[in-house]
Amino acid sequence: MTQLLRPALAAARPVPSLDEAPLHLRPTEVEVDLGALAHNLKEAKRLVGPAVQVLAVVKADAYGHGAVPAARAFVGAGAAWLGVAIVEEGAELRRAGLVAPICVLSGLAGDEAAALVEHRLTPMVYRPDQLAAVARAVRAAGLVHYGVHLKVDTGMGRYGALPEEVGAFLDALRAHPALELEGLATHFALADQGDDRSMAEQRAKFDAVAQSLSARGLHPKLRHLANSASLLDHPETHADLVRPGLMLYGIAPAARLKRLADLKPALTFRTHITHLKEVPAGFPVSYGATYVTTRPSRLATLPVGYADGLPRAVSNRAEMLVRERRAPLVGRVCMDACLLDVTHVAGASIGDEVVLIGRQGAVAIGADELATHADTVSYEILCGIGKRVPRVYR
Numbered sequence: 001m002t003q004l005l006r007p008a009l010a011a012a013r014p015v016p017s018l019d020e021a022p023l024h025l026r027p028t029e030v031e032v033d034l035g036a037l038a039h040n041l042k043e044a045k046r047l048v049g050p051a052v053q054v055l056a057v058v059k060a061d062a063y064g065h066g067a068v069p070a071a072r073a074f075v076g077a078g079a080a081w082l083g084v085a086i087v088e089e090g091a092e093l094r095r096a097g098l099v100a101p102i103c104v105l106s107g108l109a110g111d112e113a114a115a116l117v118e119h120r121l122t123p124m125v126y127r128p129d130q131l132a133a134v135a136r137a138v139r140a141a142g143l144v145h146y147g148v149h150l151k152v153d154t155g156m157g158r159y160g161a162l163p164e165e166v167g168a169f170l171d172a173l174r175a176h177p178a179l180e181l182e183g184l185a186t187h188f189a190l191a192d193q194g195d196d197r198s199m200a201e202q203r204a205k206f207d208a209v210a211q212s213l214s215a216r217g218l219h220p221k222l223r224h225l226a227n228s229a230s231l232l233d234h235p236e237t238h239a240d241l242v243r244p245g246l247m248l249y250g251i252a253p254a255a256r257l258k259r260l261a262d263l264k265p266a267l268t269f270r271t272h273i274t275h276l277k278e279v280p281a282g283f284p285v286s287y288g289a290t291y292v293t294t295r296p297s298r299l300a301t302l303p304v305g306y307a308d309g310l311p312r313a314v315s316n317r318a319e320m321l322v323r324e325r326r327a328p329l330v331g332r333v334c335m336d337a338c339l340l341d342v343t344h345v346a347g348a349s350i351g352d353e354v355v356l357i358g359r360q361g362a363v364a365i366g367a368d369e370l371a372t373h374a375d376t377v378s379y380e381i382l383c384g385i386g387k388r389v390p391r392v393y394r
């Protein structure tokens, strides 16, 4: 297989010996530019200024980029905190040796308090039973002090105590002297939509909760609200800590936000042509024959399909890059393969690199473009890139 690769690809990937794990033989891969991740983190830091800490969100395997290498890049570039969705993700980072504070953003969903404390992860909590579970685990671990962050639901409707539930939460907190209310957090529902009224309403509710805490003598040292969109668009939400995710991977959460920061997309999703054929007009292509050639055509088969995270919804819609030209995806995306019409790409050959997301010379395709074709968001495209696609780091 390797002799089919173009020289640049072959040089970047030596053939592994068969007893090495994991094998990386197929030409479909994700390349992550760690320098771009570090650049984007520094850009976030520049935008918020030295008084505000940055929590780098690395949940969902760092939005498909690989949690451990991404977390290392972010910490190396100055992230004070890391953010994960679930305890298992935090444990993975600890096992890899990351010692930065890690916040579990989704709180506790079940019986994870012991593992949470064992790995010294900081939970977002919002119910008395969660406080009790963390306090039990803290006691069992022989600790006398543990930080928690209160998540307030100011309008997202997902996790968090409603403002009217905060009083009961604080009453419950008094029963657990080992727990320190280190943080107070909320999450915006419409930050990427440019809906300033909703942002202001959520902020006002958050400020009112902060004041009610103050009235009880509680002054959490980390107030945090901002995701990427609010970091970029609403400096008044920066508070003590910001929680960017998507922008750290080089993607703006909305087209109108692109100009507000110098972001470098870090991920390239590529494969190469493994088969080529000349077919006449009237030739049906792939399952369901949803595409039939209208002229004599050159079709390239690519070893990437929906099991790798190329959504079936982009069938007959998306384009990819070959020899720095855009080529249309024709016919239905299969589980392990798809087809490109390369009739207009002079010299297209077996072994040519094909870029699904990323840059090829002077041309580029963003995750947002693929997302538009799939009627979804860049987030889902990035986290949907399958486990069997090896990640390589530059």
Ligand SMILES: Cc1ncc(COP(=O)(O)O)c(C=O)c1O
Residues within 6 Å of the ligand: 057, 105, 187, 226, 227, 228, 229, 243, 244, 245, 246, 247, 253
């Ligand atoms: C609580 C919380 N904070 C921050 C983020 C980061 O959001 P974004 O990737 O839009 O910056 C997320 C992601 O969904 C989140 O759930």
